[in-house]
Each structure stands twice: as C-alpha cells, then as structure tokens.
Amino acid sequence: MFKWVKSLVFLMCVLAMGLCFSNVHAAEGELIGAGATFPQPLYSKMFDVYFQQHKIKINYQGIGSGGGINQLVKKTVDFGGTDAFMTEKELQEAGAPVLHIPTCLGAVVVTYNLPGNPKLKLTPEVVADIFLGKIKKWNDPKIQEINKEVKLPDLAITVVRRADGSGTTHIFSEYLTKVSSEWKEKMGVGKSLNWPEGFIGQKGNPGVAGYIKQTPGAVGYVELLYALQNQMPFASIKNRSGVFIEPTPKTVSNAAKVKIPDDTNVSLTDTSAKDGYPISGFTWLIFYKEQNYGGRSKKRAESLAKLLMWMVTDGQKYVEPLQYSPLPKEASTIAQKIIKSMTYDGKPILK
Amino acid sequence: MTKIDRSEKRFTRIILVSGLSIIVLLLAIFLTLTIASIPSIKTFGLKFFINKDWDPSLEKFGALPFLYGTLMTSIIALFISIPFSLAISIFLGEYFRDGVFSNFLRSSTEVLAGIPSVIYGLWGLFLLMPLTRYLQQALGTPPYGVGIFTASLILAIMIIPFSASIGREVISLIPADLKEAAYSLGATRFEVIKNIIIPYARSGILAGILLAFGRAIGETMAVTMLIGNSNFLPKSIFSPANTMASVIANEFAEATGITASSLIYIGLVLFLVTTFVNLLGTYIIKKIGLEASKEVT
Numbered sequence: 305m306f307k308w309v310k311s312l313v314f315l316m317c318v319l320a321m322g323l324c325f326s327n328v329h330a331a332e333g334e335l336i337g338a339g340a341t342f343p344q345p346l347y348s349k350m351f352d353v354y355f356q357q358h359k360i361k362i363n364y365q366g367i368g369s370g371g372g373i374n375q376l377v378k379k380t381v382d383f384g385g386t387d388a389f390m391t392e393k394e395l396q397e398a399g400a401p402v403l404h405i406p407t408c409l410g411a412v413v414v415t416y417n418l419p420g421n422p423k424l425k426l427t428p429e430v431v432a433d434i435f436l437g438k439i440k441k442w443n444d445p446k447i448q449e450i451n452k453e454v455k456l457p458d459l460a461i462t463v464v465r466r467a468d469g470s471g472t473t474h475i476f477s478e479y480l481t482k483v484s485s486e487w488k489e490k491m492g493v494g495k496s497l498n499w500p501e502g503f504i505g506q507k508g509n510p511g512v513a514g515y516i517k518q519t520p521g522a523v524g525y526v527e528l529l530y531a532l533q534n535q536m537p538f539a540s541i542k543n544r545s546g547v548f549i550e551p552t553p554k555t556v557s558n559a560a561k562v563k564i565p566d567d568t569n570v571s572l573t574d575t576s577a578k579d580g581y582p583i584s585g586f587t588w589l590i591f592y593k594e595q596n597y598g599g600r601s602k603k604r605a606e607s608l609a610k611l612l613m614w615m616v617t618d619g620q621k622y623v624e625p626l627q628y629s630p631l632p633k634e635a636s637t638i639a640q641k642i643i644k645s646m647t648y649d650g651k652p653i654l655k
Numbered sequence: 656m657t658k659i660d661r662s663e664k665r666f667t668r669i670i671l672v673s674g675l676s677i678i679v680l681l682l683a684i685f686l687t688l689t690i691a692s693i694p695s696i697k698t699f700g701l702k703f704f705i706n707k708d709w710d711p712s713l714e715k716f717g718a719l720p721f722l723y724g725t726l727m728t729s730i731i732a733l734f735i736s737i738p739f740s741l742a743i744s745i746f747l748g749e750y751f752r753d754g755v756f757s758n759f760l761r762s763s764t765e766v767l768a769g770i771p772s773v774i775y776g777l778w779g780l781f782l783l784m785p786l787t788r789y790l791q792q793a794l795g796t797p798p799y800g801v802g803i804f805t806a807s808l809i810l811a812i813m814i815i816p817f818s819a820s821i822g823r824e825v826i827s828l829i830p831a832d833l834k835e836a837a838y839s840l841g842a843t844r845f846e847v848i849k850n851i852i853i854p855y856a857r858s859g860i861l862a863g864i865l866l867a868f869g870r871a872i873g874e875t876m877a878v879t880m881l882i883g884n885s886n887f888l889p890k891s892i893f894s895p896a897n898t899m900a901s902v903i904a905n906e907f908a909e910a911t912g913i914t915a916s917s918l919i920y921i922g923l924v925l926f927l928v929t930t931f932v933n934l935l936g937t938y939i940i941k942k943i944g945l946e947a948s949k950e951v952t
Contacts, residue, residue, distance in 0.1 A: 370909040462799065467884035469711070469899075469909025491712070495909045498710040504799060504895055505884025507905055514780055519788070521799060610842075 335608055338365040339372020339385025342410050342471060342527060343587045346628050347385070350619045359513030360607050360615075362483075369471050370495070376402070376590055379598045382608050383591040388495075389569045397415065401593040401648065405639040406568050406586035407615055409629035411528040411556040412476045413538035413583070417516050418442065421537040422454040425548045428574075428582070431541065432484035434523060435463060436491070437500040442521060457521075464515050464524035467505030469495040476525045479573035479583045528556065532627050543582040544574055551581045556629035559584035562639055584629070589615070595648045602648050609653045612643045686925065692920035694913055702921060709886040711906070716917040718924065720888050724896040727803055727889070728878065729871035732810035736867065740815045744822025745848060748856075752827060761823070768816035776880030779809040784881065791893055800882040802895045809881055810871045818863035818869055825859025826852055857915075858940045863937065866935030869929055875900040899925045 337347075338523075342364035351362040364385070367375070372384035375396060377398050395402060414431060416424065426434075430446050433439045443456040466473045474495045479538070480487040491497050499505070506512045509530040516522040516536070528551050531538050540548040550553050559572045559580030573586045589612065595605035616631060616639040623630040631639065646653045699706065699716060706717025743764060751757040787808075788800035829852055837847045853860070883895025884905060899921050907918050 368908045370911055376912075431705055460797070464799075467879070468905040471909075494712045496711045496906055498708075498712055501885065501887045502797070502895070503885065503888075504801060505905070507884070507899070511880065515801070517782065518784055519798075 334361040334363065335604070335611060336363050336365075336380075337372075337383045337385060337589070338367050338375045338381045339590075340369045340387045340471060340587055341366035342387055342529075343385060343408060343628070346408060346623060346626050349622050349626060350615060353622060354611060354614060354625075355357045359429040360611065362611065368411055368469075370469070373590065376592075380402045382604070383589050383612070385587065385589055387585065387587050388474050389571075389588065398592075400597070402590050402641050403593050404590050405612060405616060405642050406560075406566055406588055406631055406632060406635055407639075408573070408587060408620075408623045409556050409560055409584055410475075410587055411551050411559075411584040411629070412472055412479075412525050412583055413528050413551045414523065414541070415513070415516060415531050415536045415538045417518075417520055418521040418537075419457055419520070420461070422451075423537065423550075424454065424539040424543070425450050426539045428480075428483035431539075432480050432487045434461060434621040435465075435480065435525075436484075436487060437463065438439075450604070452549065459521040462519055462522045462621055463503045463505050464498075464512050464519075464522055465499050466508070466512060466525075468507050470508075471495065472509065472525065472527055475499060475573060475585045476583060478571060478585075482574040483582075486588055507539045513579050528553075528554045529627050536609055541582055543578075543580060544576055547578065549579065549581045551583075551622060555579060555581040556584045560586070560635050564635055566638065566641075568635070568638055568642070586635075591646070592602055593646060594650070595646060595653060605646070606650045609643055609646050613640065613654065616640060616643070685923075687778055688919055688923040688926055692916055692923050695916035695920040698726040698913060699920075703917075704924075707888050708780050709902075711910075711914050715911050716914070718921050719901070719916075720886055721897055721899045721921060722924070723901050724803065724882065725872055725889060725900070725928075727896070728806045728810055728882070728898060731803070731807035731892070732814060732867055732871045733864065735807060735811035736815045736818065737864065739811075740818035740822060740863070740867070742859070743815070744821040744826055744863075745852065747819075748823040748826025749848065749852060764816045767812070768820070772813065772876040773873060773880075775809050775813055776877035779805060779808050779877060779881045783808055787893075794893075796891065796893050798896055799883060799893065801881050802893050803882065803889055804892050806878045806882040806896075808896075809877050810874055813874060813877065814867035818860070818867040821863030821866065822856065822860045825856040825863075829855050862936060862940045863933060865939070869932050869936075872929055872932065873900055873925065875904045879904055896924070899928075 324344045344364065351364060355361055369386040369388055372386050373390060373394055375381045376384035389404060390398070390402060414426060426447070427450055430439065430450065433446065440461055442459045442461055448456050474493065477491060477493045477497055480491070481493050504515060506515045509526045512524045512526050513530060513534055513536060516524050526536070528538075538551060539564065540550040542548050558577050559575040559582070561577040561580060562570070562572070562575060564570050567652050568588070572580070572586065575584065589611070591608065595608065596602075616636050620630045620636065644652065644654050695703070695716065703716065703718050704722060705719055707719040708715050708717050710716070719720065743760070747757060747761055754788050783805050784800040787805045788798045790802070791798040833851055833855065834847055837851050842850070878898055879901035882897060882901060884901060885895035886897055886902070889896040903918050903922055907915065910918055
C-alpha cells in the first residue's frame with residue numbers, strides 16, 4: 305500500500321544526503337570559497353584561467369567579507385575572502401589558527417558631480433570636514449584654497465554614503481580616523497557608521513554612483529575600480545608625505561611599499577610610502593593553517609595550497625588588466641612564505 | 656478495502672499534510688525570527704520601539720525611525736493610490752467591460768503588477784528622483800530628490816494593480832438587476848455608482864486596499880533605492896528616511912552579533928505588523944461584507 309510513499313521517502317533521503325555532502329565536501333577537485341565582493345571579478349578571471357590550466361574548479365561566492373569569515377569558521381568553505389583583517393575576537397572564535405594572504409589592493413576614491421567635472425585636489429582635513437557635514441558649500445574657502453585653478457560653484461554639497469554595511473566604508477572610515485581626531489571621536493571605524501543627519505544612504509557602489517551621477521553637487525566615496533569603469537571624476541588626495549596623489553592602480557600598489565609584518569596584518573591607509581595613494585588597502589584570502597579538519601583529504605589541502613601559491617605569483621599578471629592593483633614584490637614574497645607554513649597533520653603541505 | 660477507498664484516503668492525507676505544512680511553516684518562521692532576536696530583545700526590550708538611535712558603532716539600537724518610515728510611506732502611498740485604483744476598477748468593472756481598449760488597460764495593469772521591484776527602483780531613480788528634486792527646489796527645501804515622498808510615489812504606483820484588480824473583479828460581479836432597478840427609477844450613472852456599486856462592492860474594494868497596504872509595508876528594493884536610507888526620524892515629507900524592510904536589506908549582509916540580532920528583531924516586528932494588517936483586513940471584510948449584504952438586498 306505504501307510502496308510509493310516509501311520510495312518517495314527514500315528518494316528524498318537520498319536527495320537530502322546528497323545536498324548535505326555536496327555542501328561541505330564538494331566533488332573532489334572542486335574548491336569552494338566565499339567572501340568579499342570587491343575582488344570577485346578578479347577572482348572569477350583567475351579561477352577561470354586556473355581551471356583551464358590545472359583542471360581544478362573553484363567556486364567563489366561574493367557574499368561580503370563578514371559572510372566570508374563566517375563561512376570559513378563554520379567550515380563550509382575551503383577559503384574565505386575579506387577586505388578587513390580578522391579582528392582579535394574573530395580569530396579567537398575561529399578555534400584554530402587562521403592565515404591571511406593578500407591577493408591584491410583596492411582603494412576608495414572621493415567622487416563628485418560638479419559642472420564640467422573638474423579635477424579636484426583635497427586634503428585629509430577637507431575630506432573629513434565634508435563627510436562630517438561641516439563644509440556645506442562647494443565654494444567654501446577651505447576647498448577653494450587648495451583648488452585655485454578651478455572656479456567652484458555656489459552649490460550645496462549633498463553627501464552620499466553607503467547604506468549597506470561595507471568594506472568600502474570600513475577602509476574610508478579607517479583612513480579618516482587616522483587623519484582627523486574629530487572623526488575618530490564622532491564616527492570611528494566600522495562597516496556601517498552613525499552618519500550625521502541629512503546624508504543620503506544608497507546601497508552598494510552602483511547605488512552611490514547612480515545617485516551622484518543624477519545629483520549636481522553630490523559627493524560620495526566608491527571603490528577606485530568602480531569609478532574607473534564608470535568614468536567618474538575623483539579627487540587627488542594629499543598623503544602623509546604632503547604630496548597630492550591621484551588614485552591609479554599604480555599609486556595604489558605603491559601604498560603597499562612599506563614594511564609588511566609576517567602575518568600581513570597591516571593597515572595601508574594614510575600610508576607612509578611617498579608615492580602611495582592614502583586610502584588604499586589589501587584584500588585578503590583566509591584559510592586554516594592546519595588543513596586536516598572536518599574530514600578533508602590531503603589532496604584537497606594540496607590543491608588549495610597550490611591554488612593560493614599560484615594566485616600570489618603567476619596569477620598576479622591578471623590583476624592589472626582588470627584595473628585592480630597588483631601586490632608589490634615584497635608582499636608577494638611574504639604571502640608565499642605564509643602559504644608554505646600551511647600544514648596537514650602538522651607536516652608542511654608545500655615544500 | 657477497495658482500490659477507490661485507498662486512493663480516497665491517500666488523497667485526504669495529502670491535502671491534510673499540505674494544509675498542515677503551511678501552519679508549520681508560519682510557526683517555523685515566527686520561531687526562527689524570535690529565537691534569533693532573543694539577544695536583542697534581552698538587551699533592548701520594548702524600549703526598542705521608542706528609542707530613535709541606530710548606532711552600529713556603539714551597538715545601540717532603536718527601531719522607531721524605521722517603524723515610522725514604514726508606516727509613513729505605506730499610508731501616503733495608499734492615499735495616493737486609492738483614487739487611481741478605484742477609478743480603474745470602476746472603469747473596467749462598469750464602464751467598459753469588454754473591448755480592445757478595456758482589454759489593453761486590463762492587461763497593462765496586470766503587467767504593472769508583475770514588474771520586478773528593482774525595475775521600479777531604477778525607473779524611480781532616473782525619473783521620479785529628478786522630478787522630486789525640481790519640486791523641492793521650487794519649494795525651497797533641500798533638493799535631495801530621494802526621501803519619504805519619492806518612496807511613497809513609487810509605492811503607490813506599485814500597489815495600484817493589486818487594489819485595482821480585486822476592485823474590478825468585485826464590481827463586475829454586482830448583479831445586473833440591482834443596477835437595472837436603479838436605472839429604471841431614473842438614477843444617473845454616477846448615482847448608480849455612488850449608491851449601488853460602491854456600497855455593494857466595498858468589502859471587496861477594502862480587501863484590495865488592505866492587500867495593497869500589506870504589500871507596501873513589506874516592499875524592499877524599490878524603497879531602498881529611493882528613500883535615502885537615513886536612520887533618523889524624518890522632519891518632513893521630503894526628508895530622507897528608512898523603512899524596516901530596507902534597513903534589513905541594507906545592513907544584514909555584513910552584520911554580526913547584536914547588530915544582526917537587532918535586525919532580526921526588526922524582521923520579527925515586520926512579520927507581526929503584516930500579520931496584524933492581514934488579520935485586521937479579514938475581520939473588516941467579514942464585518943462590512945455582512946452589513947453590505949444586509950443593506951442592499
């Protein structure tokens with residue numbers, strides 16, 4: 305009587321089991337990653353090339369940095385991606401040592417909509433004052449003073465900020481915290497902040513960019529990559545050495561020409577590099593140091609280590625064509641050293 | 656037992672299980688939201704709804720601005736949409752029931768209901784936002800272009816099809832003899848609409864309006880794109896604000912700990928508010944439906 309019911313139940317069980325297994329242990333020879341959305345186009349390109357060369361399929365989902373850390377700690381992915389180095393607390397919650405390697409650099413630019421879209425120069429103090437809501441007009445003497453060659457209009461400044469929690473906001477606020485004590489006190493660092501009243505929030509880089517393009521007098525911050533691809537004007541910013549630096553993939557890479565610690569936990573905002581753009585930062589991949597966990601095979605650990613190694617060496621040649629900023633040599637060397645410290649059952653995976 | 660008996664039983668069982676699974680689903684959603692919001696409920700309690708600060712860096716949360724934003728946009732949208740949806744339902748249900756133009760108008764309304772909300776948002780960004788900005792410049796308010804007013808406009812357009820299609824359905828069901836009787840007594844068309852059609856169909860029309868209200872409360876994407884996402888109590892109808900649905904959509908992806916829990920707490924409230932609106936709707940429809948049938952027949 306219940307034959308068909310039984311067969312249905314059996315079928316569902318098989319399906320459910322299949323789903324469970326495919327979730328955690330994808331087919332051998334397929335690696336899973338998840339995290340930051342900022343480097344996703346680059347990773348897609350890299351993984352595509354890697355698949356053609358090494359026949360290893362990699363599935364990366366752009367779910368945000370927070371999600372990437374979460375998924376790694378829950379051990380549902382082989383590696384995570386994050387725009388911010390994991391905090392002390394997050395590292396503790398991970399249960400076992402987690403390693404970070406930088407894969408490329410990103411930057412945040414101040415973009416605006418002004419008649420004729422002139423090239424502007426901004427000092428850290430002016431950027432902070434604009435985003436604290438203290439400078440309200442474009443022809444404010446503070447802006448005019450550093451942009452003598454530009455005739456600035458008598459136009460109200462409409463500040464646009466990210467409405468969603470975002471790595472872009474994090475790096476921008478980290479920079480302003482370093483250069484402005486008032487910002488440090490009132491706003492602090494975070495993926496989402498308690499912005500002053502009257503600022504417009506928009507979702508994602510496209511949201512912010514879309515609003516700015518539509519609104520004369522608007523100013524906001526977006527990823528350099530996004531501004532480049534959409535031909536938006538952006539400001540040169542005075543760095544710590546007192547030089548106005550125009551953000552380009554090159555000047556962003558230059559920001560990493562500083563002493564990088566062994567775990568690569570370094571903040572590049574307000575960089576001391578002379579020719580570096582000051583609102584720059586690494587984006588990282590994160591993974592467990594000891595790879596034998598959750599029943600992972602040695603082969604899987606090896607293919608992960610090889611992939612990571614490729615990404616910081618040969619894979620770097622795909623970075624610049626996509627307008628990302630490649631790792632400087634020193635950073636790549638340190639990343640290689642970190643990958644070589646990965647172990648399986650306590651023994652190094654790569655020689 | 657014969658074969659027919661068995662298939663009969665089997666069928667009953669299948670319907671029972673499907674029916675029950677809806678209840679289980681509803682409970683599961685409610686429970687999941689409640690459990691996940693416990694940390695926030697413990698920390699903020701009921702003060703959550705009267706506290707107007709939303710500060711992720713200090714981890715101090717209050718949902719008043721979002722509650723206010725949601726209700727404000729939905730109610731304004733409802734008031735803007737009612738004249739239009741009523742007009743469309745009377746036009747299609749009474750004046751022109753068939754014909755090329757009527758069919759065209761009807762399918763246009765239905766297409767309007769099927770457009771993804773992100774498309775509405777984009778369209779709003781490109782058309783409604785600049786228009787609102789001109790209006791704001793003319794009125795001398797800060798020309799943001801986005802805010803409660805713009806979001807309400809887009810919501811109104813989005814919910815018209817819902818109330819209009821139900822209204823049309825109910826109006827076209829009104830017995831012809833009722834209307835004919837009125838005409839034979841010398842009533843004009845407007846008098847028939849005013850004294851027969853609207854009273855007879857009002858429970859249906861109200862049902863449509865409430866359904867539309869429910870949709871407006873929960874609408875996320877288009878509102879997020881046009882409301883300005885400012886976590887403050889709006890000062891005027893043109894101020895940027897935020898709604899419950901859009902603050903969740905914006906901040907949940909990167910939220911952890913108490914922030915995530917507070918967002919889920921908002922989700923729980925949203926769930927309860929929509930449930931309440933639906934229950935209220937059912938109640939009103941029942942009550943008015945009874946009265947109306949008594950009055951007219």
